[in-house]
Amino acid sequence: GIQVEQSPPDLILQEGANSTLRCNFSDSVNNLQWFHQNPWGQLINLFYIPSGTKQNGRLSATTVATERYSLLYISSSQTTDSGVYFCAVQETSGSRLTFGEGTQLTVNP
């Protein structure tokens, strides 16, 4: 099956800093999503971005499908941004969504 690798696994920032999270995948996809899992476990959908660039407030994401990677940018980070960020992809050949191992983000005040 498809492999999804996220980096870095852990990231510690001071409030106000910017960060870039990366997701590499091993095969063609027809769906790529970024999620934020809050401390209570709820998955919050950030972006549906199989290709191109999208922005939503302080967050933006870019997927370069031909090179099989996606980036999530967080600007002016806040303590409420803390949590685990997951990238998940759906192969063109199936319906399952495969998750990466996540990036644990900690934003300190």
Add this chain to the structure above:
Amino acid sequence: GAVVSQHPSRVICKSGTSVKIECRSLDFQATTMFWYRQFPKQSLMLMATSNEGSKATYEQGVEKDKFLINHASLTLSTLTVTSAHPEDSSFYICSARDRGGGRYFGPGTRLTVT
């Protein structure tokens, strides 16, 4: 936006008993529902995929007789953990897909088996 609910949010049961977890799509019809399991500090692992009115498709290594999935309607899927053991303690998350292909996740159910 589309909402998926899970019930219960948290459950503690004794070893050997069975536990049922419900997943409901509240404002849309879910053609497909997915069940995931997440152990502490790990990623989500897909357990099974279910389509309304048909048998679930289980991922390799997931025991279908232990994790019973019923997708009886377009808004409800249930996961029953039978004869639960402490190693089944985990965070169980369902996801529902609507007719347009959108995916929505429930808030999860934390199962503790004592």
